[in-house]
Amino acid sequence: MHGSCLCGLVAFEAVPDRHVIACHCSQCRKQSGHFWAATFAWHKDFRLIRAEGLRWYDASDKARRGFCGGCGAFLFWQPVGEDRISIAGGAFDGETGLHVGESWHNEDAGDYYSPAGSALPNAGPLVPLLQGSCLCRANRFTMPGPMGAVTACHCHACRKTSGHYAASFPVTPEAITWHARQVDGYKDSMGNRRGFCPTCGSKLYVQDAAGGFQLAAAAVDNPTGGHLARHVYVAEKGDYHDLTDGLPQYPAGAGG
Numbered sequence: 637m638h639g640s641c642l643c644g645l646v647a648f649e650a651v652p653d654r655h656v657i658a659c660h661c662s663q664c665r666k667q668s669g670h671f672w673a674a675t676f677a678w679h680k681d682f683r684l685i686r687a688e689g690l691r692w693y694d695a696s697d698k699a700r701r702g703f704c705g706g707c708g709a710f711l712f713w714q715p716v717g718e719d720r721i722s723i724a725g726g727a728f729d730g731e732t733g734l735h736v737g738e739s740w741h742n743e744d745a746g747d748y749y750s751p752a753g754s755a756l757p758n759a760g761p762l763v764p765l766l767q768g769s770c771l772c773r774a775n776r777f778t779m780p781g782p783m784g785a786v787t788a789c790h791c792h793a794c795r796k797t798s799g800h801y802a803a804s805f806p807v808t809p810e811a812i813t814w815h816a817r818q819v820d821g822y823k824d825s826m827g828n829r830r831g832f833c834p835t836c837g838s839k840l841y842v843q844d845a846a847g848g849f850q851l852a853a854a855a856v857d858n859p860t861g862g863h864l865a866r867h868v869y870v871a872e873k874g875d876y877h878d879l880t881d882g883l884p885q886y887p888a889g890a891g892g
């Protein structure tokens with residue numbers, strides 16, 4: 637199976653050896669912008685075709701996390717001293733024939749969605765101040781809360797960069813107070829500028845061509861006062877997972 641990041645500076649071939657595992661740990665959440673989902677391949681069944689963009693972030697002494705420095709795509713997780721590599725479901729091109737078989741670290745999930753796949757009530761706790769950061773903490777910010785309605789996006793670009801699918805909420809950029817800021821951006825084919833941390837690859841925001849600004853939901857630490865409200869661009873959704881939360885689904889944008 638062939639896979640790649642959004643900008644093409646990382647590409648690979650792999651023969652996956654397992655179903656997909658959804659991971660809600662805080663590290664996968666920060667890097668993906670929502671939560672991650674990955675299969676794995678043994679090293680003998682894995683080959684990098686292009687690696688110019690590949691950067692590794694040593695999140696702990698147990699594993700390193702691979703992302704593309706060109707577009708911010710979160711692609712790989714590699715345990716130290718083992719001969720296997722985890723690969724994002726969203727990184728694969730075309731049909732995968734895979735399915736999500738397990739869900740890990742549900743206790744670390746964001747409070748704006750249910751890792752079990754059910755919908756949350758629309759009114760969350762009143763959270764007047766949101767605190768956020770990237771995984772390496774080179775980015776730290778505060779802003780007025782609550783998070784409110786969160787949109788999940790399954791478009792090709794969000795799938796590639798998150799490694800699964802994206803979740804974000806609209807903000808005015810001026811409302812964010814950055815206490816530390818280190819952001820790289822990638823302009824996708826739709827003209828959206830996708831901001832990510834160049835050190836750890838965490839997803840931070842998407843600034844669309846029309847001037848809208850969406851902050852990655854997982855950049856905000858709990859409590860958020862947010863709730864997942866809809867799924868958009870489901871026509872481009874990965875084939876390896878189902879949406880079971882009963883929320884409205886739109887084939888393209890929420891407008892049509």
Ligand SMILES: [Zn+2]
Nearest residue numbers: 641643704707
């Ligand atoms: Zn890339």
Ligand SMILES: [Zn+2]
Nearest residue numbers: 770772833836
């Ligand atoms: Zn960072």
Ligand SMILES: [Zn+2]
Nearest residue numbers: 789790791794
């Ligand atoms: Zn999208």
